[in-house]
Structure formats: structure tokens, C-alpha cells
Amino acid sequence: xxxxxxxxxxxxxxxxxxxxxxxxxxxxxxxxxxxxxxxxxxxxxxxxxxxxxxxxxxxxxxxxxxxxxxxxxxxxxxxxxxxxxxxxxxxxxxxxxxxxxxxxxxxxxxxxxxxxxxxxxxxxxxxxxxxxxxxxxxxxxxxxxxxxxxxxxxxxxxxxxxxxxxxxxxxxxxxxxxxxxxxxxxxxxxxxxxxxxxxxxxxxxxxxxxxxxxxxxxxxxxxxxxxxxxxxxxxxxxxxxxxxxxxxxxxxxxxxxxxxxxxxxxxxxxxxxxxxxxxxxxxxxxxxxxxxxxxxxxxxxxxxxxxxxxxxxxxxxxx
Numbered sequence: 203x204x205x206x207x208x209x210x211x212x213x214x215x216x217x218x219x220x221x222x223x224x225x226x227x228x229x230x231x232x233x234x235x236x237x238x239x240x241x242x243x244x245x246x247x248x249x250x251x252x253x254x255x256x257x258x259x260x261x262x263x264x265x266x267x268x269x270x271x272x273x274x275x276x277x278x279x280x281x282x283x284x285x286x287x288x289x290x291x292x293x294x295x296x297x298x299x300x301x302x303x304x305x306x307x308x309x310x311x312x313x314x315x316x317x318x319x320x321x322x323x324x325x326x327x328x329x330x331x332x333x334x335x336x337x338x339x340x341x342x343x344x345x346x347x348x349x350x351x352x353x354x355x356x357x358x359x360x361x362x363x364x365x366x367x368x369x370x371x372x373x374x375x376x377x378x379x380x381x382x383x384x385x386x387x388x389x390x391x392x393x394x395x396x397x398x399x400x401x402x403x404x405x406x407x408x409x410x411x412x413x414x415x416x417x418x419x420x421x422x423x424x425x426x427x428x429x430x431x432x433x434x435x436x437x438x439x440x441x442x443x444x445x446x447x448x449x450x451x452x453x454x455x456x457x458x459x460x461x462x463x464x465x466x467x468x469x470x471x472x473x474x475x476x477x478x479x480x481x482x483x484x485x486x487x488x489x490x491x492x493x494x495x496x497x498x499x500x501x502x503x504x505x506x507x508x509x510x511x512x513x514x515x516x517x518x519x520x521x
Contacts, residue, residue, distance in 0.1 A: 204232040204290035205259065209239070209280060209303070211295045215247030219400050220295035222359035224352060225255045229362060230324055232290045235259040239279045241269040245368065253366025255359060260368050261287065267375045273299055274379035277306030282373045284311060289347060291326055296351040296455075297399070304351050313346025320356045320457060320478045331478050336470070353457045353478060354400035398447065401430035403460045406449050406476070408434040410465020410486065410505055414442035419509050420464055426516040432456065432476075434466045450475035465505045468493025485509060 206228035211218040221236070228234035236257040238245040245262040252260055263279040280303065284292060294304045296318050308315035319341075321329035327342045328350050343349070398404065405427065407420035417437075424431045432449040433442070449456055451474040461479035466472060468484070468491055476482070477496065484497035485508050494500045501508050 205235040205287050206232040207261070207280075207284060207287060207289045207292045208234060208236050208257070209292070209294045209300065210236050210248060210252065211297070211300070212238075212240075212244070212248050217248050217251040218295065219359060220352070220354040222251070222255045223354070223357040224293040224295060225252070225257055226360050226362070227322055227352075227357045228291075228293060229256055231322075231326065233258050234364070235261060235287060235289070237261045237263070237280060237283050239263045239268050239276050241266055244269075249366055249368065254361050254363055256362040256364050257366050258364045259287075260366055261371050262368055263371050263373055265373065265375070267380060268373075270384055271375075271380050272382035272384065273302045274306060274382070275373075275375045276303045277310060278375055278379050279371070279373045280307050281310040283371050284347060286371060291348040291350060293322075294349070294351045296353050301351055304349050308346075308349040311346050311349070313349055314343030316341050316343060316348070316350045318455065319350050319352050322350070322352070322356075326350075353455060355402060355457045355459060355480075356478075395424065396428070396430045398430040398432055398449070398454050398456060401456070402458050403427050403429035403462075404432050404449070404456050404458045404476070404479070405429045405462045405464065406432035406434065406466060407437060407464050408466030408472075409436040409440075410467075411437070411442075414440070416506075417442055419506065423462070423464070423509050423513045423516075426513045426520070427460075427462075429460075429462075430456075430458075434469075434472050448475075463493050463497075464509055466493055467491045468496065485512075 208224045211221050225234045234256045236252040242264045261283045316328045319328035327340045405424035433447045438448040450472045455475045457478040459480045462483045464485045482497045484493040484500045489502045
């Protein structure tokens with residue numbers, strides 16, 4: 203059975219959920235194998251979780267150069283692992299950095315690349331949502347080892363304990379890969395809410411909230427659900443919340459199990475960032491708002507009445 207490589211995303215020694223999703227998906231294609239790339243000691247903290255979710259092997263590239271420079275060393279390290287393992291495919295969690303790693307890897311392997319997939323068939327045909335989410339297509343790599351990046355929440359992670367055998371891989375990084383050194387790192391302060399990019403529930407507010415002071419309606423609803431908080435471009439452009447909260451084509455792309463759009467009309471720019479959400483709920487006083495075309499459930503009403511009532515009812519039922 204051919205191996206399927208999964209690039210590991212981890213923070214502070216904790217494996218991120220999208221990696222566990224891809225290890226789960228890899229089981230239907232072959233034997234899952236995780237690839238850990240980082241500074242010495244990076245693999246030790248992640249081995250348990252990777253093995254628990256099905257990694258039969260854990261390829262380890264630990265080198266200061268792997269974490270001390272921009273994305274090029276990671277692509278070379280992943281290419282070295284691919285050359286050794288001869289995998290059926292390489293699966294990578296989608297992020298700005300990882301998509302660049304994937305592009306460089308595909309170039310090095312002389313292979314085809316698919317980005318931002320949301321599903322994968324047993325024949326390695328990937329499902330994508332393109333043109334601002336207006337069209338869903340099936341895409342398949344026709345040359346070389348398929349390199350595919352996936353949006354978070356594309357699969358449900360399921361444990362399937364495996365051996366987790368560590369396989370060290372030595373890589374001599376090229377001079378070209380070390381042209382952009384990382385000179386400083388700034389860790390963004392984290393709140394108690396889930397991270398927007400991989401949250402399973404997202405509540406977003408739009409222009410309909412009226413002013414910045416009203417955004418706490420969105421936050422209270424999100425907190426009642428243990429959800430991440432997002433916003434439309436109009437809210438961000440108005441300065442009511444930071445750009446890191448923007449959901450849309452020029453912001454963050456999300457694909458949660460549940461997406462609640464409050465006071466958002468549903469412009470194409472916003473729809474492109476949340477189109478692939480599994481269940482969409484819209485609250486808007488305009489019955490003709492485009493967001494209702496996407497919504498699985500819609501409430502035509504005043505968000506200042508509906509959202510607080512929904513928050514109270516959720517809190518009551520959670521008791």
C-alpha cells in the first residue's frame with residue numbers, strides 16, 4: 203500500500219486540527235505518513251497525536267535551517283521526504299504559507315498542484331469551489347505525484363491508532379533556499395475563542411449591526427456557541443474590528459460545520475470566503491438579501507431582536 207504524506211501543522215507542540223483531518227482522509231487513499239519539519243525537538247511533542255490519528259510513519263526533518271528561513275527550506279525538506287517515500291499523494295493544510303510550500307514542492311517534483319480543495323475521492327479527484335464560490339468543480343492531477351492543499355474543516359478527524367514510527371530524514375538545504383532569513387517572530391495574543399481559520403462554528407457580523415458598539419451582539423452569540431467571531435469587509439473597512447477577522451475573498455476563507463451570518467447582505471466577496479460551510483444560517487431584515495440564496499436556514503427579521511433572543515435560548519438549553 204502506497205504512503206500518503208501529510209505535512210504537519212503544529213503550534214507550541216500541539217498538532218492543529220486540519221492536520222488530523224488530513225491524516226483521517228489519507229486512510230482512504232493509502233497508508234498515512236506524517237511529515238514534521240522544524241527545529242530540533244519539533245517531533246517529540248507531536249508524535250503521540252499523530253500516531254493516535256493514523257500516522258504509520260512520522261518522517262522527521264529537524265534542522266535549525268528548516269525553521270530559521272522562509273518557506274523554501276520546508277519545500278526542499280518535503281521534496282526530500284517525497285523522493286524517499288514515493289507517495290501516492292502529498293496532502294497539505296491550506297494556509298498562506300503552506301500554499302507557497304505546496305507550489306514550490308510541485309515545481310520541484312514536476313507535479314500538478316490543486317489548492318483549497320474541500321473534498322477528495324478515492325481516485326484522487328479533488329473538489330474545489332472556484333470563481334468566488336459560484337462554481338464547484340472536480341479536479342485531478344494528471345502529472346507526477348498529486349500535491350493538494352485542503353481548507354480546514356473539509357473532513358472530520360477520527361482516531362485510528364497506528365505505529366507512529368519515526369523516520370529521520372537528513373536534508374542539505376540549498377543556498378537558494380536560505381536567501382530569506384526570519385529575523386523576528388511576533389506571537390499574536392490569543393483570546394478564549396477558537397481560531398477563525400479552523401473553527402467548527404463561526405458567527406460573523408456585517409454592516410447591519412450599525413456601529414462598532416453593537417458588535418458585542420455578535421460576540422455574545424458566538425460565545426454562547428463556543429464559536430469564532432468573523433466579520434464582513436464593510437465592518438472591517440469601517441474600522442469596527444481588525445482585518446484578521448475579515449471573512450471573504452481578500453480576508454480569511456473558512457469552512458466550518460456551522461456559519462451564522464448576522465446582518466450580512468451576502469456580497470460575492472464575502473460569499474467566496476464562506477461558501478463551503480456545511481450549514482449556513484442567515485439573519486437579515488432584507489428578505490431579498492443575496493445571503494439567503496446560500497443559507498440552509500434563514501430568519502427575516504431585526505438582528506437586534508433575533509440575535510439576543512437566539513443567544514438567550516442557546517444559553518437556556520445549555521443550562
